[in-house]
Amino acid sequence: xxxxxxxxxxxxxxxxxxxxxxMFSHSASQRLRQWLGWTIVAxxxxxxxxRFDFVSLGFLHGVSKFAAVVVAQLFPPTGFDNxxxxxxxxxETIAMAFIGTLLGAAFAFPLSFLASxxxxxxxxxxxxxxxxxxxxxxxxxxxxxxIFVRALGLGxxxxxxxxxxxxxxxxxxxxxxxxxxxxxxxxxxxxxxxGNGLQTIRFGVLPQVLPMMLSNTLYMFEHNVRSASILGIxxxxxxxxxxxxxxxxxxxxxxxxxxxxxxxAVYAIDYLSKTLRERLIGDHRRREPVDDAVQV
Amino acid sequence: MLKVESLxxxxxxxxxxxxxxxxxxxxxxxxxxxxxxAGKSTLLRMINRLTDASSGRVLCDDxxxxxxxxxxxxxxxxxxxxxxxAMVFQQFNLVPRLAVMTNVLMGRISYHPTVSTLLMMFSDxxxxxxxxxxxxxxxxxxxxxxxDELSGGQQQRVAIARALVQxxxxxxxxxxxxxxxxxxxxxxxxxxxxxxxxxxITVISNLHLxxxxxxxxxRIIGMRKGVIVFxxxxxxxxxxxxxxxxxxxxxxxxxxVELALGATSTGH
Numbered sequence: 001x002x003x004x005x006x007x008x009x010x011x012x013x014x015x016x017x018x019x020x021x022x023m024f025s026h027s028a029s030q031r032l033r034q035w036l037g038w039t040i041v042a043x044x045x046x047x048x049x050x051r052f053d054f055v056s057l058g059f060l061h062g063v064s065k066f067a068a069v070v071v072a073q074l075f076p077p078t079g080f081d082n083x084x085x086x087x088x089x090x091x092e093t094i095a096m097a098f099i100g101t102l103l104g105a106a107f108a109f110p111l112s113f114l115a116s117x118x119x120x121x122x123x124x125x126x127x128x129x130x131x132x133x134x135x136x137x138x139x140x141x142x143x144x145x146x147i148f149v150r151a152l153g154l155g156x157x158x159x160x161x162x163x164x165x166x167x168x169x170x171x172x173x174x175x176x177x178x179x180x181x182x183x184x185x186x187x188x189x190x191x192x193x194x195g196n197g198l199q200t201i202r203f204g205v206l207p208q209v210l211p212m213m214l215s216n217t218l219y220m221f222e223h224n225v226r227s228a229s230i231l232g233i234x235x236x237x238x239x240x241x242x243x244x245x246x247x248x249x250x251x252x253x254x255x256x257x258x259x260x261x262x263x264x265a266v267y268a269i270d271y272l273s274k275t276l277r278e279r280l281i282g283d284h285r286r287r288e289p290v291d292d293a294v295q296v
Numbered sequence: 297m298l299k300v301e302s303l304x305x306x307x308x309x310x311x312x313x314x315x316x317x318x319x320x321x322x323x324x325x326x327x328x329x330x331x332x333x334a335g336k337s338t339l340l341r342m343i344n345r346l347t348d349a350s351s352g353r354v355l356c357d358d359x360x361x362x363x364x365x366x367x368x369x370x371x372x373x374x375x376x377x378x379x380x381x382a383m384v385f386q387q388f389n390l391v392p393r394l395a396v397m398t399n400v401l402m403g404r405i406s407y408h409p410t411v412s413t414l415l416m417m418f419s420d421x422x423x424x425x426x427x428x429x430x431x432x433x434x435x436x437x438x439x440x441x442x443x444d445e446l447s448g449g450q451q452q453r454v455a456i457a458r459a460l461v462q463x464x465x466x467x468x469x470x471x472x473x474x475x476x477x478x479x480x481x482x483x484x485x486x487x488x489x490x491x492x493x494x495x496x497i498t499v500i501s502n503l504h505l506x507x508x509x510x511x512x513x514x515r516i517i518g519m520r521k522g523v524i525v526f527x528x529x530x531x532x533x534x535x536x537x538x539x540x541x542x543x544x545x546x547x548x549x550x551x552x553v554e555l556a557l558g559a560t561s562t563g564h
Binding site for chain 2: 003017
């Protein structure tokens with residue numbers, strides 16, 4: 001029986017369809033579920049577009065006004081005398097993000113193992129750690145910053161703590177997801193060689209998850225530089241304070257200079273973390289299989 | 297008829313395939329043997345155009361209406377060529393998270409408009425064809441399983457089914473049994489031979505072991521350091537020629553040579 005499309009008659013196709021109906025189409029209930037799913041997504045989207053006035057003349061008008069405001073009132077940037085100060089405060093902002101992210105990663109690393117189904121036998125512990133992480137993440141940086149400003153006073157320390165707390169929650173989730181997607185075979189290999197729990201983690205788990213964790217951490221660092229820039233609005237240190245101040249005083253052109261410093265800093269961080277990621281993780285391009293059995 | 301003319305591939309200063317020429321008449325089953333690193337994989341990949349040749353030509357007269365130089369194909373014609381010159385890999389190269397049936401239907405994508413294939417809209421005829429191919433490899437009962445639920449031997453059979461629904465003129469196999477146990481290796485090689493004989497599809501297979509090539513192929517091409525050092529019927533190969541293909545002169549890999557030569561040198 002050759003496999004050629006031209007040899008298949010309509011009767012053959014109908015016969016195969018009779019014998020293997022599931023290889024031709026989903027069952028009626030599966031199709032119904034798919035159809036329902038798509039209908040809900042589409043309906044929700046349409047409702048939101050309508051409810052939030054996306055589909056209105058007012059929206060179009062607002063967009064054109066926004067463009068006019070940006071062009072006319074932000075440009076050209078002024079306040080270059082203050083540029084060294086802006087840059088120094090930007091540096092402080094980046095430092096806040098750095099320390100906050102590092103603390104978050106340090107807290108989250110051990111906890112993420114507790115939060116992983118495949119690492120923690122006790123279901124309550126695993127579930128509890130997960131919910132604890134959700135709790136930390138469920139308030140935005142700004143809320144935590146407000147709380148820490150009350151507790152620790154105005155200044156960068158409150159901002160750092162806010163970032164560290166939220167990041168602990170985020171990293172527990174991201175790390176434990178990486179851990180749960182582990183390839184079991186490598187772990188079995190190490191266990192079979194007589195490894196205990198910690199040794200298995202060191203040799204079977206870390207080599208697999210570390211690149212993923214590192215990549216997540218670097219990405220969140222970038223993200224936190226942006227977050228740290230607005231924490232100043234509530235007095236938790238960083239360039240946000242200056243920006244909010246200029247915006248409130250309608251010194252939009254000076255605010256524009258601050259925004260430019262911010263954009264340049266974010267670009268730089270983005271570039272640096274990309275370079276770092278490539279250095280530390282290496283590229284995963286498949287190489288040509290190397291002659292392993294016979295070396296000349 | 298497939299004609300390889302002075303095909304060369306160099307990676308920097310390393311010449312992986314060095315001025316190789318041979319002709320394969322339609323319907324032949326050819327085994328290419330040689331040590332790891334002899335250039336066998338690179339040669340097959342150049343024929344399928346997964347790798348571009350540095351110089352030389354690959355002429356084929358039965359894939360398109362006229363004879364074409366495969367090395368010059370581009371775009372749609374290139375993709376058509378790849379479909380007609382199917383490839384089976386050592387590591388099977390299925391998509392593990394997709395169902396077996398979907399993996400096999402992938403062999404049909406070059407025959408349809410992009411949009412319909414992206415939406416997985418395959419015709420009933422395609423599906424019936426995929427079922428036929430799976431039946432041929434005795435894998436139809438696994439059609440709805442995910443590819444990563446299968447054993448290595450089963451995955452390779454699915455990969456061959458995928459190659460079959462491409463309706464190829466030529467089937468290239470790059471060390472198809474190197475990752476399989478003896479029983480599965482036999483099943484896979486038997487399938488390739490059956491496809492070659494019953495469908496008249498030319499099969500060109502890289503093989504590490506001489507004995508496999510002797511058992512299954514009409515013709516053996518021996519490669520060493522990128523050069524063809526033997527080309528003929530299995531029976532024509534002498535013990536000395538076989539040793540030349542695998543040997544490096546040093547003592548350290550004598551065991552490796554004996555292993556590759558297999559049954560020929562057991563009495564040695």
